[in-house]
Amino acid sequence: MIRSDVAKRKRKTAYINATFFTMDKENRVFENGMMIVQDQFITYIGSHSKEQLVDVDQVVDLAGKWVMPGLVNTHSHIVMTILRGIGDDMLLKPWLEKKIWPMETQFTTEIASVSAKLGILEMLKSGTTTFSDMFNPNGIDSDDVIHAVGETGIRGAFSYTIFSFGTEEEQKMNLREAEQFSRNYKTFADGRLTTMVAPHSAYTCTPDALTASAGIAKDNNLMVHIHVSETNDEIMDIESRYGFRPVEHLCRLGLFDQPTVMAHGVVLNDEERAMLKQYDVRVAHNPISNLKLGSGIADIVRLLNSGIKVGIATDGVSSNNNFDMFEETRTASLLQKGVYKDPTKFPAQTALALATRGGAEAIGMGKSTGSLEAAKKADFITIYPYDKEHLHPLREAYSHLLYAARGSDVADVYIDGKMVVKDRSCLTIDEEKVMSEMNRLQEKLLK
Ligand SMILES: CSC[C@H]1O[C@@H](n2cnc3c(O)ncnc32)[C@H](O)[C@@H]1O
């Protein structure tokens, strides 16, 4: 090979000696396996192979580590991270109207950017490599905030929320800006970030705003992200205002004509599940937020049996109160067992598949991430179980990943083949600075 060819050839790295949990459709696990990453992509995953090592530039020995795809958080609000600890123990409606929205009107670009960085820092260090987020654009420079998100190295969709609040002119401006933002950043940060069209809900958006949202999504070939059927109150409210429950109301307005992710889906009947399946609407399941706000428990077993795509999600940290997807996925599994009084519901393979591949498919990123397979992006995390008492005995590792592991067990995180967390230190975010700025900003906000 002549020198210029060597320079052009993409760098190849082999990761060896780990146990690889691929989370692919066959749920393959390779003990003492090997994964080759060329540039951002996985080119090989399987058992150790000398032939595969021939033209490798670098070998990384992950002896004793467990490797799995990065987790996919399908519904969050990182800009709200400053509100952690604010508004505990309240029902959704008073929580939003009396606590959260009044606070959000005081948000600045600095609050939003530092919140976003702290939220992503927590996500990355607890193993989330992809997220789908809705942010309230009120009072902030959303261009600055998405640039801050881009610098962290995370993958995902960051969506500008549409509300029908304020004067008619303000509502029109919100729609115009949402469209502009979703177009401008449809492909951003080396293709790691994209956008969706995000009307907040059927109760905060007029039918006109919902129809306009559907139009923006269609014109720009974008997905829709919206809160739906979170509480009984919401069902009664929408039914009394429009004569239909939220799912049918949104469907009639054309919202589901584009691929849609609905957050929550706590209160659904058989007819609605059939409609969601028919329109390929996906559900982001937020078990801890739903419990904390006293909203209820989504029937995930029925959703999955109806063939609906489901992902796991945290929601914001004012209603959670963390971004730990290991804890969230475990809670999702335990709740279905408890509700059905059947411990066979939601076993480790189902739950972990939803937290990874299923979540990626739900948010339209299933071709590029969510499992360790050749041709997918190299988004993966490592756990070193040997010095962790709660992961011993080591043998039943798959079980431990659901029933025993925590976000803080994650050692290293790679996105697009690049290391973003190394031995629990984030390489893309100044951790101490972000935490101290967040404390200063929250003190100021609450004064
Ligand atoms: C941060 S942008 C979106 C908007 O949504 C509000 N919000 C946060 N969590 C929930 C929830 O569980 N249901 C409905 N709305 C929620 C948040 O305060 C923002 O204003």
Ligand SMILES: [Zn+2]
């Ligand atoms: Zn939400």
